[in-house]
Amino acid sequence: MRKISTLLGIYFGFTLGSQAQQIVQRDPLIVTMISEVSPDSLRSHVDKLVSFGTRHTLSSVSDPKKGIGAARRWVLSRFNEFAKQSGGRMTATIDSWMLQPDGRRVDKEHEIGNVMATLKGTDPNDDRIFMVSGHIDSRVSNVSNRESDAPGANDDGSGTAAVIELARVMSKYSFPATIIFVAVSGEEQGLLGANHLAERAANEKWNLEALLNNDIMGSNHSPDTRLIDNTKLRVFSEGLSGFETDKRANGVRQYGAENDGKARTLARYVKEIGERYVDNLEIKLIYRNDRYLRGGDHTPFVNRDFAAVRITEMNENFNNQHQDLRTENGTEYGDYAKNMDFEYLRKNTCVNLANLANLAKAPSMPQNVTLEARNLTNTTTLFWQAPKAGKVKGYYVLMRETHWPFWQKKFFTDKNGLTLPYSKDNYFFAVQAVGEEGHESLPVLPRPSMR
Template sequence: MKKVLLAINFIIISSQLSAQKIINRDPQIETIVNQVSSDSLKAYIDKLVSFGTRSTLSTTTDNKRGIGAARKWVLSKFQEFARQSDGRMTAYIDTWTLQPDGKRVDKTIEIGNVMATLKGTDPTDNRIFIVSGHIDSRVTDVMNREADAPGANDDGSGTVAVIELARVMAKSKFPATIIFVTVSGEEQGLLGANHLAERAVAENWNIEGVLNNDIMGSNHSNETNIIDNTRLRVFSEGLPAFELDKKVGAIRQYGVENDGKARQLARYVKETGERYVDNLEVVMIYRNDRFLRGGDHTPFVNKGFAAVRLSEMNENFLRQHQDLRIEKGIEIGDHARYMDFEYLRKNTAINAATLANLAKSPSMPEDVILDVRGLGNSTSLRWKASKTGKVKGYYVLMRETAMPYWQKKFFTTDVKITLPYSKDNYFFAVQAVSEDGNESLPVLPRVGLRNAGE
């Protein structure tokens, strides 16, 4: 009797296991994610802090102190990694001269973004994905160029994440191009990010996603004393800041206030990042940024690109924009000893998984249309094939209108589909899928109306 019961229990457990959702990880991406090292990140932070201050206004001629020395060191790391890329990665400092602005720049300065470009292997694929952090640091007075400003977490954490991503990804081949950049001038008013976004528009870069990393290496907050290294915030705008006046009618009519480019990218970061990084939840924040602060993704958002900010879950404001001091027995200042490098490793790995999956994916499907020319309780969509990449098929995504995340995926090798779900009750999107299972960003359909010449 016991043997019979054991056999029945085994069958029940086996059937339950077979019904569980299987997470499929691309072996190449998994290898990249596993190579991200907390020891490397700590070593990079210690080196950045050793430059004393990285104020944008600090010296650019001293070889051991100031923003100039820090930028040269980052460039040397990028160049070191580039030697492992078979010529695909190139690195340089994009420099320009900035005149006094009467605000946070009080004299003529040389400013520069340190950039490493990992060129895509598909000559027909001009897509670009950018990952950034800002290299500059500050103390209480943003104009103080002399005082020590270690900037370990703000934003040494984002800077070293970019450096480590360049290291672990340089040897890999991706159809699309990835740009790793440490921007200057964030604390003086997003100067480096503005320059890069303007350059991207002027040179007609096809940027499909920007991941900006700013303050992402501390696990505990002041005031609330919350300690948590299992959650990471991703900030994204819902309504598009770019040309909203031209889009507001359709947004209002079809109820897609929660489906701008940045919000779609944020969903993608959550789904992809959690697929590859264990014990970390990506928490979507439905704001472009925090109160009273701004990040380097915003200039890209304002130019119409999909851009998001990744930040630690619980900030400690005693470690940001502070003179180094002891106050009421409490040490104040942005020191490396207050960081959690295992947490920073996981947050960096989220970036690695997202970038690799995007850069390996086919381009997005073209001209996605939701057919609303007749009444009915089904939904018909059609689209044109992706222009680049080896496409295995397409996922049609579906979610209820009040749900924050996509709930179902339907796979098809066709360029059209009819689903037994009412178009009135759900949102839909389409993404291309590569032969290795890498998904493009989702494309929300435009509406095909009666007599619209579809």
């Protein structure tokens, strides 16, 4: 048994007789990818999205210069351009269907579509999918107004620009697992594109291990509190999804796993990996699915038992969201690019990149993780089986106090089991597979073994 890391999952090295030196272990290839993310490139993506006037879900699909159709075709053209540098691994399409009137936010039949680029994994035995999304549609104050200009620079030009930039950079590299970059439509009309995609993933039985949804992530200040800060980023995650909660309730209650659903486990991972690779950024874990009175495209995935989180800026400016373009009492309203911080957006995009790359390069999760619970002991013994895909160097056993928000310690082993001198009654544990280059899978919480 060898302790590899401590608080926050950051690695430390100590030199005897001298001042402690901190060493953060980063994959040089991921560092290179991160260096290629450009704030100027992100700005150009946002400016182009804004140039379509409105990207309202029900706006024109045929106009060559204005409306949602033109915006979708432009994003597809960018994906296809990036595909040329992928060695044939990336393909792009618009997944389209006809939207039917619902008597609420959709008043007529209308074509809708999600723009998707798929970077196919190189391992034929690895069917895992990791997805990153932002919503391409925009709106003004009246959710049904499809004519007025709705720049949507930050909501959600920022998330869509991040997806485009990630595709631009990552298409040049290869990963064992598959990564899907998607600009979803219909978010403002009720998460329509995300619902369609989540239903498709469930019906087609995709091995979708994680979705990172980016929505409103490029502004650093809020006018009502006068806070200006580009060093913090929020990740929203639900503790337990509504998917078959009734069937799982007894086990969840008995073992205190209310805080360890798939989404929250992913959120902890996002924090650790994001802070490992992106300097001057603290990732704040928000323990709720979303903000008050709002919703996001991760929710349809959470509701279908996929691990999905929402990534969003720390200090929102509501004067710039869902607003008619106007000036009242000296205050300008409207979602313009001039209100954004593109260095902040760069950092937030890099959080996505670091996580996607680390996940797609890691082995899949260990299988059949169990905690021996037959006897009363002050130690903890865990067992597991090798993951289905990927080359494994070993495993980390993670540990935290029951009240603690994220993992505090990691223990490395190259075996398929480990006994720790810590009581299973006092801590939570999880196991993650570690690849030959040090990339970690998502953690798996053990199920108690009573036999």
